Amino acid sequence: MTTIREIAQLCGVSVATVSRVFNQPLTVSKEKREVVERVARELDYRPNESARALATKRSGLIGLVWDTDHRRPGWRHPYLQELLIGLKSALSAHGYHLLMLATSGSAALRAVGASLADPVAYVNMTRRHHLGGLVLIDSGSDAPAFAAFAQSGLPCVAVDVDVDGPRATYVTSDNVGGAAMAVRHLVEAGHRRIATITGPRANRPAADRLDGFRAAMAEAGLAVPPEYVVEGDFYRPSGQSATRSLIALPEPPTAVFCAGDEMAVGALLAARHAGLRVPDDLAVVGFDDIELAALVEPPLTTLAQDKAGIGVAAARAVLTMVHGGEKPPPAFLPTRLVVRSSSR
Amino acid sequence: MTTIREIAQLCGVSVATVSRVFNQPLTVSKEKREVVERVARELDYRPNESARALATKRSGLIGLVWDTDHRRPGWRHPYLQELLIGLKSALSAHGYHLLMLATSGSAALRAVGASLADPVAYVNMTRRHHLGGLVLIDSGSDAPAFAAFAQSGLPCVAVDVDVDGPRATYVTSDNVGGAAMAVRHLVEAGHRRIATITGPRANRPAADRLDGFRAAMAEAGLAVPPEYVVEGDFYRPSGQSATRSLIALPEPPTAVFCAGDEMAVGALLAARHAGLRVPDDLAVVGFDDIELAALVEPPLTTLAQDKAGIGVAAARAVLTMVHGGEKPPPAFLPTRLVVRSSSR
DNA sequence: TGAACGCGTGAAACCGGTTACAAAGAAAGG
DNA sequence: CCTTTCTTTGTAACCGGTTTCACGCGTTCA
Known part of the structure; x- marks a missing residue:
């Protein structure tokens, strides 16, 4: 050398x-x-980057925190690959690398007495490796841990999780606007009785999608009876059972907006089992534009997220802070309505 | 500090x-x-890990090379998420971290005059950061670049790509055995006229799956007319058009084994468009067990790969070499036949 | 009893960069 | 022409670890 x-x-x-x-x-x-x-x-x-990092106390590395949450074993991130592509390319453009931090079972962590999946352990790694900041990827439901990161004072950006802290912000889709777009689309198609199946209340994107739904309904002068709002959990079965109960109402909706595509697929199944035709008897709109959305029968109308764009935005935000800039406000990336056959 | x-x-x-x-x-x-x-x-x-790396010339980092190949823009790795989970947890268990190396557009790389997506650039990063070794993830079709890594002399392990070099090996599924399982399953279900849609010839898993197919057909005493072997590219449209041509044969097959689930989904679409019922008129078996496989209609019979296991095996292999051990032989992880409704 | 050996320890060099500070030379101003 | 200022450069300290080497000491063996 x-x-x-x-x-x-x-x-x-x-x-x-x-x-x-x-x-x-x-x-x-x-x-x-x-x-x-x-x-x-x-x-x-x-x-020699090690020598350089030693002298400058900066390493050109950004940490990626992505723990598979042990409480939800089957959990898969709906768009990890695209997210990583965006994240990595934006970081690369500024000469930064992405370090996927070791977690549970790490000999190194055990050696310093850190407990598993412990935010403290990550923060330590950050210090040890002179990481500039952290990107946090939602791994199901460990919001409390995320709050701990946010409070740690080092630059961190969460994806699809609502965090706040001295140098912490987050990036997500414009869930409010997307949901409103879905409603407007349905209203334009002539629907008046529109229901929604939400995600878990504690989840920020879920809450925002519900807000957007309500706002657009109000704007259209349409009432939202309480029984038209059913809470799901983003998984398919919850969409299916929620739809079943909606169909059974004395005055069932003619359209349902689901806060996630998986649940929307569940809605399609419920409709089919009930002998309803989609979209004629029941229109369905989803959210996410997962791969499956285009393949189900009928293909699903949904709101596409700018998946790679979210990664890019997260990278930008963390780099801004790393370079000493002000904490950027939360970013809400525009969504795009993809009209397929499940609505009209 | x-x-x-x-x-x-x-x-x-x-x-x-x-x-x-x-x-x-x-x-x-x-x-x-x-x-x-x-x-x-x-x-x-x-x-302080920087100081330690400077003194010892070892960093506790393993590089991850995962370039999205610009020649195949829509390419998505079929099981990146599970692969990363396995990789990361196995590396963590030995106190190693995974560094996703910056690639195209990196200011740092440009500064040293490196061209984009250049193996040389990666090898440089390896030197600069004292990386112990590299894990190479198939990004579509850049086998030539992978060969360059393999020749570089530093420990590297490729996933699903057939490389060889002084300290290079690879990890993949038992593609031969898996394909044979698929054939035996179809034969047991009474099929005699079985076709296959392969991946690109240059791709090692694709070639192995074809070998396994042929071997099992021979074993069952069944002929494989040349027109029953159609080359695809792992993407859905190729599976669709290949199936269309198979259906149009004077003596069409009653079953088709697809070397990848995406192509199998294409096969399902082609069958549907042709008015054929699956599995009654045409049985379809895929490979990979991607998430979509269980969700399409009808759900797809396929060969599940041990996705996380592949990541673990890759981690083990690279760590063995990093610790001075002999280059491990290529690993072929067992696959599992998942019978769903697209075959019987 | 003296030589050989092993263990625990500290001093200091070293890894390969960055940067504060001082100094020398050149340019500008009065 | 002398002083001041700016530019360019080198010296050396520093970042925070690891490791070689030598030394002092207590054992063991002949």
């Missing part, structure tokens, strides 16, 4: 000059700079 | 002793060891 000292010697300059060439090129005279650059290229010089 | 020197001073010992307490505890007398450990705990000491 070529070092800065070898280059210095070969060029007949000091190590400080060589270092400056790479960090503050303008403070070095043109001649010396060019010599150093040429020699560095010839020797295939690569700065 | 507490440092080793502060602890040394407080304990009245040298920094060397403190360092030894954490690295070779047995070489330090019991009394001093306990004092140091107690003080370290009280001061909440955390070793």
Whole structure:
């Protein structure tokens, strides 16, 4: 490995000059700079990041916290891959790498007496590795842990979880606007009796989608009887049973907006079992645009999230703080209505 | 941040002793060891990983190479999430972290004149960050780049790509055995005219699945006319069009084994469009057991891969080499036949 | 009793960068 | 022409660990 000292010697300059060439090129005279650059290229010089991190206390690494929540074993992130793509490419563009932090079972963590899935353990890793900040990915339901991160004072950005702290913010879709779009779409199609199946109340996106639903209904001058709002849990069975109960109402809705595509698929199944035609007897709109949405019968009208965009926004937010900027306000990325055959 | 020197001073010992307490505890007398450990705990000491990496030239980080191949924009890894879970947890168990390396557009890479998606750039990052080794995830079709990694001499383990090199090996499913299982299942269900839709010939798992298919057909004494073997590309449309052409044959097959679930879903669509009932008119078996497989109509019979297990095996293999062990032979993890309604 | 050995320990060099500070030289101002 | 200021450069300390080497001491063996 070529070092800065070898280059210095070969060029007949000091190590400080060589270092400056790479960090503050303008403070070095043109001649010396060019010599150093040429020699560095010839020797295939690569700065040692460990040494650099040691000296500057900055590592160019952003931590990724993504624990699979043991309380919800079957949980899968609905768009992890796209999220990572966006996150990684935006970080790359600024020369940062993404470090997936070790968690449960880590010998290193055990050695320092850290308990599993412990925010403290992560914060430690952050210190140990000079991480600039953290990106937190929703792993089902560990909001309390996330709050602990947010309070830790180091830059962190959560995805789809509502956190706040001195240097903590979050990124999610414009759930309010998306839900409102769904309602307007249904209203334009002539529906008047529109119900909704929500996600868990404690979940921020779920709550926002309900707010958007209510707002758009009010705007359209439509009433929302309490029995038209049923709480689900984002999983399919809850959508199916909720729809069953909606259908059984004395005055059943003609359309249902589901806060998640999985639940919407459940709604389609319930409708089919009840002998209802979709969309003629019951229109269904979902949220997320998961892969399945286009494949079910009938294909599902839904709100597509800008999945990679959310990753990019998270990267931007964390980098802003890492670079000393103000904590950015929460970002709400626009959603897009994808009209398929389950509504009209 | 507490440092080793502060602890040394407080304990009245040298920094060397403190360092030894954490690295070779047995070489330090019991009394001093306990004092140091107690003080370290009280001061909440955390070793500085940058300093440690600088001194030892080892970082406790494993690089993850996962480029979205620009030549195949829509490409999605069929089981990235589970793979990462397995990978991460196995690495964590040994105190290692996973570093997702920056790629295209990286300012840091541009600064050293590296071209995008360049194996050389990754190898540089490996040197710069003192990475122990690399895990390569198939990103569609960049086998040539993977070969370059494999030749670089640093420990690397590829997932689902057939590489070889001084310290390079790979992990994949038992594709031969899985395909054979699929065939035997169809034969037992009474099928005699069985076709297959393969993946790209250059792809190792695709080739193995074809081999397994052929072997099991021969074993069952069944002929495989050339027109019963159609090459696809793992994407859904290719499965759809391949199935269309199979259906149009003078003597169409009664069952089709698809080398990937996405293509199998395409097969289902083609069958539906042709008015064929699945499985009565055409049985379909896929491979991968992606999430979608259980959700399509009819649910897909497929070969489930041990997705997390593949991640674990990859982690084990790379750690073996990192710790100076022999290059492990390629690992072929068993698959499991999941019988659903698309075959019988 | 003296040589050989092993153990525990500390001093100091080292890993490869960054940066505060001082100094030398060049340019600008009076 | 002398002083002041700016630019460029080098020296050396520093970041926080690890590790080599030598030394002192207590055992063991001949």
